[in-house]
Amino acid sequence: xxxxxxxxxxxxxxxxxxxxxxxxxxxxxxxxxxxxxxxxxxxxxxxxxxxxxxxxxxxxxxxxxxxxxxxxxxxxxxxxxxxxxxxxxxxxxxxxxxxxxxxxxxxxxxxxxxxxxxxxxxxxxxxxxxxxxxxxxxxxxxxxxxxxxxxxxxxxxxxxxxxxxxxxxxxxxxxxxxxxxxxxxxxxxxxxxxxxxxxxxxxxxxxxxxxxxxxxxxxxxxxxxxxxxxxxxxxxxxxxxxxxxxxxxxxxxxxxxxxxxxxxxxxxxxxxxxxxxxxxxxxxxxxxxxxxxxxxxxxxxxxxxxxxxxxxxxxxxxxxxxxxxxxxxxxxxxxxxxxxxxxxxxxxxxxxxxxxxxxxxxxxxxxxxxxxxxxxxxxxxxxxxxxxxxxxxxxxxxxxxxxxxxxxxxxxxxxxxxxxxxxxxxxxxxxxxxxxxxxxxxxxxxxxxxxxxxx
Amino acid sequence: xxxxxxxxxxxxxxxxxxxxxxxxxxxxxxxxxxxxxxxxxxxxxxxxxxxxxxxxxxxxxxxxxxxxxxxxxxxxxxxxxxxxxxxxxxxxxxxxxxxxxxxxxxxxxxxxxxxxxxxxxxxxxxxxxxxxxxxxxxxxxxxxxxxxxxxxxxxxxxxxxxxxxxxxxxxxxxxxxxxxxxxxxxxxxxxxxxxxxxxxxxxxxxxxxxxxxxxxxxxxxxxxxxxxxxxxxxxxxxxxxxxxxxxxxxxxxxxxxxxxxxxxxxxxxxxxxxxxxxxxxxxxxxxxxxxxxxxxxxxxxxxxxxxxxxxxxxxxx
Numbered sequence: 070x071x072x073x074x075x076x077x078x079x080x081x082x083x084x085x086x087x088x089x090x091x092x093x094x095x096x097x098x099x100x101x102x103x104x105x106x107x108x109x110x111x112x113x114x115x116x117x118x119x120x121x122x123x124x125x126x127x128x129x130x131x132x133x134x135x136x137x138x139x140x141x142x143x144x145x146x147x148x149x150x151x152x153x154x155x156x157x158x159x160x161x162x163x164x165x166x167x168x169x170x171x172x173x174x175x176x177x178x179x180x181x182x183x184x185x186x187x188x189x190x191x192x193x194x195x196x197x198x199x200x201x202x203x204x205x206x207x208x209x210x211x212x213x214x215x216x217x218x219x220x221x222x223x224x225x226x227x228x229x230x231x232x233x234x235x236x237x238x239x240x241x242x243x244x245x246x247x248x249x250x251x252x253x254x255x256x257x258x259x260x261x262x263x264x265x266x267x268x269x270x271x272x273x274x275x276x277x278x279x280x281x282x283x284x285x286x287x288x289x290x291x292x293x294x295x296x297x298x299x300x301x302x303x304x305x306x307x308x309x310x311x312x313x314x315x316x317x318x319x320x321x322x323x324x325x326x327x328x329x330x331x332x333x334x335x336x337x338x339x340x341x342x343x344x345x346x347x348x349x350x351x352x353x354x355x356x357x358x359x360x361x362x363x364x365x366x367x368x369x370x371x372x373x374x375x376x377x378x379x380x381x382x383x384x385x386x387x388x389x390x391x392x393x394x395x396x397x398x399x400x401x402x403x404x405x406x407x408x409x410x411x412x413x414x415x416x417x418x419x420x421x422x423x424x425x426x427x428x429x430x431x432x433x434x435x436x437x438x439x440x441x442x443x444x445x446x447x448x449x450x451x452x453x454x455x456x457x458x459x460x461x462x463x464x465x466x467x468x469x470x471x472x473x474x475x476x477x478x479x480x481x482x483x484x485x486x487x488x489x490x491x492x493x494x495x496x497x498x499x500x501x502x503x504x505x506x507x508x509x510x511x512x513x514x515x516x517x518x519x520x521x522x523x524x
Numbered sequence: 525x526x527x528x529x530x531x532x533x534x535x536x537x538x539x540x541x542x543x544x545x546x547x548x549x550x551x552x553x554x555x556x557x558x559x560x561x562x563x564x565x566x567x568x569x570x571x572x573x574x575x576x577x578x579x580x581x582x583x584x585x586x587x588x589x590x591x592x593x594x595x596x597x598x599x600x601x602x603x604x605x606x607x608x609x610x611x612x613x614x615x616x617x618x619x620x621x622x623x624x625x626x627x628x629x630x631x632x633x634x635x636x637x638x639x640x641x642x643x644x645x646x647x648x649x650x651x652x653x654x655x656x657x658x659x660x661x662x663x664x665x666x667x668x669x670x671x672x673x674x675x676x677x678x679x680x681x682x683x684x685x686x687x688x689x690x691x692x693x694x695x696x697x698x699x700x701x702x703x704x705x706x707x708x709x710x711x712x713x714x715x716x717x718x719x720x721x722x723x724x725x726x727x728x729x730x731x732x733x734x735x736x737x738x739x740x741x742x743x744x745x746x747x748x749x750x751x752x753x754x755x756x757x758x759x760x761x762x763x764x765x766x767x768x769x770x771x772x773x774x775x776x777x778x779x780x781x782x783x784x785x786x787x788x789x790x791x792x793x794x795x796x797x798x799x800x801x802x803x804x805x806x807x808x809x810x811x812x813x814x815x816x817x818x819x820x821x822x823x824x825x826x827x828x829x830x831x832x833x834x835x836x837x838x839x840x841x
Contacts (some may be wrong), residue, residue, distance in 0.1 A: 083675070125538065175594075193808065193809060193810050197593050197594070198595065200593070200596055201595035202526070203595075244829065261581065282814075295701050295702045295787070295790070297790045297791070322806070352681070353681035353682075353698070354699070354702070356680065356699020356701050356702035356703065357682055357699065357702070358676070358680065361680060365623075365682065371644070401642070487809050491804070494790065495793050496792070498702075498790060498791040498792040499792045502703070502704060502792075
């Protein structure tokens with residue numbers, strides 16, 4: 070939910086008159102209009118020429134989040150290809166993620182709303198729209214397209230809800246994204262050469278490396294946490310080495326009977342606090358913004374940057390490398406925080422359901438990935454040729470593939486409940502400032518987790 | 525001078541009166557239309573006010589008694605939203621922070637502006653008024669978002685202007701916005717910086733309108749600088765002080781932009797305010813009913829406090 074730092078600037082947009090904030094969206098009485106159109110059995114079209122039924126309109130309206138530089142260019146180019154191939158008109162209306170989060174819930178499922186839209190994952194966004202009957206079930210279509218083979222159930226579960234929008238992580242598939250996200254370690258190759266370091270094979274080696282860098286007067290990890298969410302990724306990377314994917318799935322989807330105040334989560338908090346005490350992070354990180362921290366790393370200050378693949382475009386592909394968080398023993402891969410970008414979903418009320426589904430399939434196809442890789446890490450693996458001139462992207466693509474192959478995709482911990490982002494960021498700031506201890510940390514978070522999962 | 529002025533006025537009045545009489549006669553029974561004209565003219569702004577202020581306000585209050593995610597049908601839940609607010613430590617904390625912002629938004633700027641006004645004026649005359657007006661008003665004119673972004677840079681421990689300056693005198697960089705003890709004052713001082721110019725412009729204008737003979741009379745009575753301030757300037761500025769206090773108090777209670785841009789309520793919720801909690805509930809958690817309840821509390825709070833401050837002005841009248 071909170072992994073689009075670069076879109077954050079655009080969050081200034083909702084600074085509307087506070088008094089009107091709440092009233093901007095009033096209930097219009099009967100909102101229960103059920104998903105009517107849609108799943109009418111016609112499930113033939115795949116790939117190629119337009120099999121999209123002749124009785125469908127030849128126009129699509131798409132609300133997506135591809136607003137910036139290269140990603141916007143790629144989205145335009147791919148959309149133009151789609152228009153040519155199908156002889157249709159696609160009207161893209163790019164919006165910032167936060168604009169979209171505010172407007173989409175009311176527009177989805179309305180006659181003048183979009184046919185295809187970027188719908189943010191999670192209970193508050195996708196879940197709420199599914200509950201209101203605004204999204205089309207793409208499970209069957211996805212099976213035909215082979216999405217479950219490419220990405221696996223574990224990854225696609227993040228875009229799934231039961232048809233009532235109540236249960237997260239199971240039931241119907243409501244979207245797929247062209248972008249992949251994987252959180253790991255960007256490293257400064259020059260500095261690694263200076264100290265004779267190589268990407269660590271085990272977590273112990275990683276810690277030794279941090280100590281070595283510190284002893285040599287370097288900043289081991291470039292870090293800035295005034296925005297509060299970056300610490301989620303730092304803690305998450307450590308925490309994931311103590312747990313397995315089934316615990317994480319249960320925690321996030323609220324399926325199993327799991328708690329947050331476990332021995333493992335406390336141990337991870339202890340490691341994080343120790344790293345802060347040892348001075349492994351940038352000095353005064355609590356007052357440094359995320360943007361300043363990656364800019365420092367990009368400028369060659371600091372050996373490592375622990376963040377998501379989305380930042381790759383801002384870094385020099387030749388002097389920066391990437392590796393995943395290592396496990397206990399050589400060759401073991403612990404779960405890695407990551408997932409898909411904001412998925413493209415189809416409106417339940419679209420008059421062109423087949424065309425809309427085709428569009429989603431095309432934008433997330435292997436072929437499209439060859440273009441998307443210009444902008445960021447695509448969810449489908451592009452050919453080696455496509456990334457040959459970009460060593461950093463080569464590292465990212467192979468890391469993503471390794472995580473999928475070993476089925477070790479972890480989670481953004483703030484997804485555990487609607488209020489967990491707030492609780493987790495606040496507690497992490499306390500932990501990093503030595504204002505709480507690991508046991509109190511997990512106890513406080515368990516209290517929040519237990520309370521909101523009862524709702 | 526008085527005599528000639530009055531003559532002119534009389535001469536001017538005469539024809540207009542005649543015209544009025546003729547109008548009345550010619551319009552005949554249409555006098556009714558005249559009576560309704562004011563209401564007709566008022567109807568347009570009233571309709572706008574009702575549509576864009578009263579109706580949303582009423583709807584907000586109504587929604588505060590419902591559980592609603594913004595999408596599905598709202599369900600009535602009585603006072604639950606309000607009870608939840610009372611039990612929510614974060615919301616109570618937000619109220620406390622708003623209280624602290626009252627100091628930074630109102631007390632500090634009004635006191636500072638009063639002091640500067642006295643220093644810059646000599647018995648009701650301001651030297652170089654135009655320069656001050658422009659200079660002091662600049663922070664007021666800048667959008668709060670811009671102010672927030674710029675100050676966030678200045679507070680940064682990495683190349684931030686303030687820490688650079690402190691560095692010159694040998695102070696290590698301080699993570700102002702990230703440290704639990706400095707974050708709230710750091711945001712608050714920005715508010716003071718924005719507000720004092722506004723108060724000062726009001727006070728300077730107010731000082732101009734104080735009759736200078738009062739200062740002369742006070743001097744004759746043997747009043748010193750303090751007595752002149754206490755018994756001439758201060759009472760003369762009552763109106764502007766009430767206005768400055770009311771406006772800045774409302775700003776303190778509904779502050780959102782500064783907090784949103786600078787800290788997002790952090791670190792660990794130490795700068796969160798009611799308006800930010802409203803935003804969180806409505807758009808992050810999709811608890812529209814809870815957000816409406818918080819908004820209602822905020823509106824009531826503003827009304828009550830404004831009423832309290834405005835009483836000082838009424839006493840004057």
